[in-house]
Amino acid sequence: xxxxxxxxxxxxxxxxxxxxxxxxxxxxxxxxxxxxxxxxxxxxxxxxxxxxxxxxxxxxxxxxxxxxxxxxxxxxxxxxxxxxxxxxxxxxxxxxxxxxxxxxxxxxxxxxxxxxxxxxxxxxxxxxxxxxxxxxxxxxxxxxxxxxxxxxxxxxxxxxxxxxxxxxxxxxxxxxxxxxxxxxxxxxxxxxxxxxxxxxxxxxxxxxxxxxxxxxxxxxxxxxxxxxxxxxxxxxxxxxxxxxxxxxxxxxxxxxxxxxxxxxxxxxxxxxxxxxxxxxxxxxxxxxxxxxxxxxxxxxxxxxxxxxxxxxxxxxxxxxxxxxxxxxxxxxxxxxxxxxxxxxxxxxxxxxxxxxxxxxxxxxxxxxxxx
Amino acid sequence: xxxxxxxxxxxxxxxxxxxxxxxxxxxxxxxxxxxxxxxxxxxxxxxxxxxxxxxxxxxxxxxxxxxxxxxxxxxxxxxxxxxxxxxxxxxxxxxxxxxxxxxxxxxxxxxxxxxxxxxxxxxxxxxxxxxxxxxxxxxxxxxxxxxxxxxxxxxxxxxxxxxxxxxxxxxxxxxxxxxxxxxxxxxxxxxxxxxxxxxxxxxxxxxxxxxxxxxxxxxxxxxxxxxxxxxxxxxxxxxxxxxxxxxxxxxxxxxxxxxxxxxxxxxxxxxxxxxxxxxxxxxxxxxxxxxxxxxxxxxxxxxxxxxxxxxxxxxxxxxxxxxxxxxxxxxxxxxxxxxxxxxxxxxxxxxxxxxxxxxxxxxxxxxxxxx
DNA sequence: TTGAAAGCGCTAACAT
DNA sequence: ATGTTAGCGCTTTCAA
Numbered sequence: 001x002x003x004x005x006x007x008x009x010x011x012x013x014x015x016x017x018x019x020x021x022x023x024x025x026x027x028x029x030x031x032x033x034x035x036x037x038x039x040x041x042x043x044x045x046x047x048x049x050x051x052x053x054x055x056x057x058x059x060x061x062x063x064x065x066x067x068x069x070x071x072x073x074x075x076x077x078x079x080x081x082x083x084x085x086x087x088x089x090x091x092x093x094x095x096x097x098x099x100x101x102x103x104x105x106x107x108x109x110x111x112x113x114x115x116x117x118x119x120x121x122x123x124x125x126x127x128x129x130x131x132x133x134x135x136x137x138x139x140x141x142x143x144x145x146x147x148x149x150x151x152x153x154x155x156x157x158x159x160x161x162x163x164x165x166x167x168x169x170x171x172x173x174x175x176x177x178x179x180x181x182x183x184x185x186x187x188x189x190x191x192x193x194x195x196x197x198x199x200x201x202x203x204x205x206x207x208x209x210x211x212x213x214x215x216x217x218x219x220x221x222x223x224x225x226x227x228x229x230x231x232x233x234x235x236x237x238x239x240x241x242x243x244x245x246x247x248x249x250x251x252x253x254x255x256x257x258x259x260x261x262x263x264x265x266x267x268x269x270x271x272x273x274x275x276x277x278x279x280x281x282x283x284x285x286x287x288x289x290x291x292x293x294x295x296x297x298x299x300x301x302x303x304x305x306x307x308x309x310x311x312x313x314x315x316x317x318x319x320x321x322x323x324x325x326x327x328x329x330x331x332x333x334x335x336x337x338x339x340x341x342x343x344x345x346x347x348x349x350x351x352x353x354x355x356x357x358x359x360x361x362x363x364x365x366x367x368x369x370x371x
Numbered sequence: 372x373x374x375x376x377x378x379x380x381x382x383x384x385x386x387x388x389x390x391x392x393x394x395x396x397x398x399x400x401x402x403x404x405x406x407x408x409x410x411x412x413x414x415x416x417x418x419x420x421x422x423x424x425x426x427x428x429x430x431x432x433x434x435x436x437x438x439x440x441x442x443x444x445x446x447x448x449x450x451x452x453x454x455x456x457x458x459x460x461x462x463x464x465x466x467x468x469x470x471x472x473x474x475x476x477x478x479x480x481x482x483x484x485x486x487x488x489x490x491x492x493x494x495x496x497x498x499x500x501x502x503x504x505x506x507x508x509x510x511x512x513x514x515x516x517x518x519x520x521x522x523x524x525x526x527x528x529x530x531x532x533x534x535x536x537x538x539x540x541x542x543x544x545x546x547x548x549x550x551x552x553x554x555x556x557x558x559x560x561x562x563x564x565x566x567x568x569x570x571x572x573x574x575x576x577x578x579x580x581x582x583x584x585x586x587x588x589x590x591x592x593x594x595x596x597x598x599x600x601x602x603x604x605x606x607x608x609x610x611x612x613x614x615x616x617x618x619x620x621x622x623x624x625x626x627x628x629x630x631x632x633x634x635x636x637x638x639x640x641x642x643x644x645x646x647x648x649x650x651x652x653x654x655x656x657x658x659x660x661x662x663x664x665x666x667x668x669x670x671x672x673x674x675x676x677x678x679x680x681x682x683x684x685x686x687x688x689x690x691x692x693x694x695x696x697x698x699x700x701x702x703x704x705x706x707x708x709x710x711x712x713x714x715x716x717x718x719x720x721x722x723x724x725x726x727x728x729x730x731x732x733x734x735x736x737x738x739x740x741x742x
Numbered sequence: 743t744t745g746a747a748a749g750c751g752c753t754a755a756c757a758t
Numbered sequence: 759a760t761g762t763t764a765g766c767g768c769t770t771t772c773a774a
Contacts, residue, residue: 020533067531072511073447074751077766101472119490140443160438162391246679308617445767448750
């Protein structure tokens with residue numbers, strides 16, 4: 001056809017003349033049949049009447065020989081479907097994030113279970129979302145799972161309508177009409193503190209996460225409600241705020257102990273995250289205090305860190321949340337393809353649970369003094 | 372054109388009539404120009420002579436209004452390039468893996484730096500590789516980073532030639548001719564044990580990883596070489612093997628202590644991984660032993676766990692390895708596109724370093740007895 | 743400055 | 759049972 005008229009040599013174009021991957025045409029040529037025959041031999045059911053057994057055999061053999069794989073992009077173009085989902089997250093700093101890892105595990109599991117692959121897109125910060133997220137809605141994935149969008153912006157003005165999307169732990173009113181998966185952190189914190197009261201603890205210090213994180217606020221709310229239920233009013237300086245890191249926890253704890261020298265040691269510390277709790281334990285260890293004999297310490301999230309250390313903590317079902325997000329996303333995608341409306345809850349709330357551990361025990365009979 | 376002859380209503384086909392995403396044709400129609408004009412208005416440089424400023428303006432406005440994004444699959448088809456790389460890993464069990472997370476962080480960083488996106492493909496086990504990996508070489512990614520392929524199989528028989536690939540921590544002769552990135556674990560272990568000797572430690576227990584893991588073997592090799600250098604022959608029962616988990620470490624340590632009651636406590640424990648070391652510390656704590664006062668404990672990898680706990684450990688540059696793997700992969704992809712040969716090392720070896728921490732100190736003067 | 747045509751690799755619909 | 763055509767959405771020739 002096009003090679004009937006030999007062309008003069010020309011400078012190499014920017015786009016390579018042909019892909020290095022074998023194509024259906026290659027297979028067809030190799031098998032001595034038309035592209036169509038090859039296509040239906042490869043795709044048709046085992047006993048489709050489309051091609052003869054003999055032809056199928058030849059085509060299969062040729063495909064095998066050439067290590068042929070149907071081109072995913074061409075398929076996506078015709079099927080209007082990539083069988084891939086995107087997972088969007090912000091990467092805070094270079095330090096990998098246990099929280100992300102947990103949700104990611106669930107997403108991967110869900111994707112595998114539904115025969116999807118997962119593309120990960122990381123944003124340097126949430127500020128990039130309005131420019132980067134729309135750029136991902138270009139047919140490369142069938143839908144998006146977005147982890148922890150920020151409160152201030154509901155995305156209404158910049159989120160493309162046409163790509164199905166599920167948010168995880170969206171705070172506030174992210175994309176009204178979209179689907180969100182979250183856990184009831186307030187209830188989780190409440191239950192943990194309630195159990196600590198039941199164990200006999202009274203003076204419980206909360207070293208919480210930073211201002212501006214709705215999750216941190218909700219944990220404080222739960223802490224306060226459990227106190228209210230128990231008829232206890234925690235002194236104002238029993239609620240601290242620091243960054244969601246071990247360093248943050250250690251510093252906050254250390255400074256607090258410093259400020260309260262000579263006063264009685266609290267019965268327990270409720271960390272706003274696992275990392276904070278670990279930091280608190282460090283600061284306590286430096287003073288020679290033993291956990292849980294002298295003071296109990298509990299965390300929040302129960303990620304890898306807490307599990308490995310057998311730390312008592314509120315377990316957020318992060319893995320399940322990732323999993324659920326994918327399941328719902330697939331439903332959204334299906335509905336969108338059929339041009340149907342998605343019927344199902346628009347906010348899915350999972351319940352945290354309180355996990356016991358070696359860092360939580362009954363309080364001392366005689367409180368220690370901070371030295 | 373095709374809508375000139377109205378067709379009778381028909382049953383909805385399996386493939387949706389048209390994509391829900393706006394296309395270039397939509398933009399062109401909206402702007403009242405041809406597809407071509409729209410294309411060059413959108414792609415051409417700011418002052419390309421291709422279209423008039425007025426046309427460009429109209430096209431841009433239309434694109435904006437429609438929230439237009441060029442379809443990634445169509446582009447991939449014409450450019451023969453997706454600007455995506457794949458990251459293949461085996462997921463052992465449901466528990467997320469700190470080792471994976473570290474490398475992944477580097478891969479993500481490298482991908483972002485080179486303007487690629489990352490697709491993650493997980494295998495249930497390495498047995499799936501011969502079927503799953505070739506299936507990924509279908510144009511959906513430009514190349515693959517494969518984490519920790521197994522020793523027994525060099526992949527020669529089933530790995531497609533046409534997709535650039537970089538392995539990380541491949542043991543042995545995986546894909547002769549391919550590029551591999553690894554770290555010198557033997558040297559890492561050697562240096563750590565050497566430093567422990569320098570600190571005064573003599574009786575060092577090694578609780579290593581399981582048989583069949585080349586990495587575990589190499590760490591033992593380094594441990595032995597450091598001993599040989601110091602002129603010390605460790606008793607045979609000073610090298611244990613267990614699974615790469617905290618439970619494994621705890622069990623092995625506990626059992627060992629049990630078996631050696633009444634005998635002197637070792638000066639230190641060298642864990643074959645961070646998790647193993649943590650398990651050992653647990654088992655020691657149960658017996659009331661203090662780290663590092665009574666006995667030092669060090670780990671291997673220096674992942675999130677070790678960093679958070681300020682544990683002394685051999686740091687494998689996992690993040691850097693992921694990063695390097697992507698950089699090399701991009702080179703391979705470029706070379707492949709230009710039909711050139713890749714010039715560069717086929718095995719890139721990074722050096723681990725020994726990181727001090729709170730769990731490693733000078734040994735006791737007077738050894739304790741195990742009770 | 744603009745438009746029309748061809749082709750990337752594939753599959754569904756329509757011929758034969 | 760097989761081959762031909764058209765079209766997915768895009769960009770790059772080539773022609774006006």
